[in-house]
Amino acid sequence: MSLSRRSILKGAAAGAVLTAAPMVMGANHGKPKVVVVGGGAGGATVARYLAKDSKGEIDVTLIEPTRTYYTCFFSNLYLGGFRTLDSIAHSYGKLASEYGINVVHDWAVGVDRDKKTVALAGGGAVPYDRLVLSPGIDFVDGAVPGWDIAAQNKMPHAYKAGSQTELLKAQVESMREGGVFVMVAPPNPYRCPPGPYERVSMVAHVLKAKNPKAKILIFDPKDKFSKQGLFQEGWEARYPGMVDWLDASFTGPLKEVRPDSMEVVVGGEVTKADVVNVIPAQKAGRIAELAGVTDEKGWAPVVPATMQSRMDENIHVLGDATNQGDMPKSGFSANSQAKVAANAIRGALTGSKVFPAKFSNTCWSLIDTDNGVKVGAAYEATPEKIAKTSGFISQTGEDAALRKQTYEESLGWYSGITADMFG
Template sequence: MRLSRRTLIAGSAGAAGLLSAPAVFGQGRPRVVVVGGGAAGATVARHLALESAGAINVTLVEANPSYTTCFFSNLYLGGIRTIESLRFGYAGLVSAGVEVIHDLATGVDRDNRTVTLSSGAVLPYDRLVLAPGIDFVDGSVPGWSIDDAEIMPHAYKAGSQTVLLRRMIEAMPQGGLFVMIAPPNPYRCPPAPYERACMVANLLTQVNPTAKIMILDPKDKYSKQTLFENAWLQHYDGMIDWVNPEFGGADVEVRPATMEVLIEGEAQAVDVCNVIPAQRAGAIARIAGVTDDTGWAPIQPDSMRSAVDPAVWVLGDASSAAEMPKSAVAANSQAAVVVQSLLGDLAGADVPPAIYVNTCWSALAPEDSVKLGGAYEPADDHIASTGSFISRPDEDAEERRLTYEESFDWYDTITADIFG
């Protein structure tokens, strides 16, 4: 399935009729504040500004002046992409009419409809969009806290952590041991830890061919499992071991100070340890009070509007999108629905039915990628899958090469759509 702009921004054609509709809100333009400048938030901000043609005042709050995509960051770890190729600025959003503020959102007053920034500035809003991505659950990996990330990196928020992890991999002694602690469900991009194992192995085959990779996993199964395990045999035979709960993958403790991992109480010295903890919605969603006991933000499935507050939308990795995975395509697809919902809400026009899609590509080796994905629609109380696809284990090299090239085309398309 080759993604087009129509697939990425499903339903956007319906916006044309809204642009001439009056967007009257009090005495001025309605104010929409978007918090989070990743695949979800930046897409909403840019397209809302473009499609409202100036009728809506759109402000994006993002702490970082540039964004490094988590999607494709494993290819940097594998030596296939540069880190610079994954970085994007916000000039395209400014050109679209978005006011971009590089600051950290530290508070939300839903009664008075304001967002407080770390600088002390207070932004009023009529509608609020929260797309803060993920945070980590403290204590989910015994012995590890976010303070230990410089010793045992997570590299699950792309940027400096990604660069640090690659530097550590390249500095491993010959024949050394790389250990990954995989996260429990749900988490950002289900295939990503196992694609990462492939990409780390790809780098090691070039610089450290006798090194070993061990994946300690609290799960009995994982996304694209057959495809990944076949690839490990084909490309990296004997280098990668997956340890499931039956063999101690769920009974793990780390000792960053001594670079050890305890598996069922038995200490194992490691050279590099990639700890990917359990995850939850980014802090501002919790501060705003729109998350529930799961740590994620429940939403209305036809609009991504918060189930807690009708003036707030939550999308991307932070949301409870039921059967949709937490991926870049899913976030981008949800953003299209949010834009239509906001345009309809603020202009009083009809909103087209919500259409959601997802595709996740995974690089197994250079010129060898697989994919899975599906279509989704609102059900009574959740977003439900209406169909899916996945690469076949028996695909030939040419089909895999085409999927690999398709993933690069997709990356260029989606980042242009997000950032302009």
């Protein structure tokens, strides 16, 4: 709380010289105000649904620092050469022009829950009746000894899409012949459970063509991972001898990484690597912590039926940042939760009918060209948590036609969800 107050004070001082703030403050027509922080799968979706369904009855402000949003989902496909970076880039133009959303490109740096305002880095404070936080993830400080954000150019995380993904791609493509790619995989829970392993598949796909003697080592604190059987079957079949998955119960724990000498120390052994992709342990995006809605583990607990914070009924939290129960941290989940939250918020602010919460998720992963797999589930809101009710997963040994269809379906989904987010 003291942190957010300081931020607000700083913000107010700076606000006097910035033109953005008065415009933001001026968005008051006596209508209920919803402020959304974070323009990803959760935030963009909730903003769009609120604006669309309330038909002008609610003022919606979306605070998102970047003007171009690169989706984390499908960024692995860019690494593998299956997508261009441009094809995963989106702007907020339609949300502003077609939906009347007040899009503010700035950082939210504090929340005053008593005054119900959000402080901006560029100055000023935006008032809200309901606040939606959809800030994604941040990394836990010190989670990987030897690594911090200053080391991200030597050992990229590439777990927020954009320049980091470009960097990792360049490193993989210019790796010396027969070199070693090391992934330091994260502990649970983290964004996109199959993500690290899809990434390994995509890196292997590139190396198989350009650098077939190269090796990929995954140092993993977990003893199992999402779609494990499917990935391992795929690696064996498509990239034989290239990928070694090493879990900590076998190797001993990761002791440290040394960005200057490009070394990774696991158990008693020092591995010299050419490319190191460090995906640290994660927590809710910082603004959730600054707002005081996170728990001791760093995630924001929510009421499943409405996605309201358990700490503040005027704040809803969506997506990766939440501690909600059984749903994986995925763009699909955030999009699904956003619709539940939009319905609840609209009901609370305008008296519109509130329908029961329904959640679902599907995660597609690409193993190699035309070789897609998926896992998914349906969920319901119980008082304690978002609880899984049924699910499915691709099977090992599926024929090529089905895998190709699954991949094509994932392309369709990408078009669908990004249209659902950005209009």
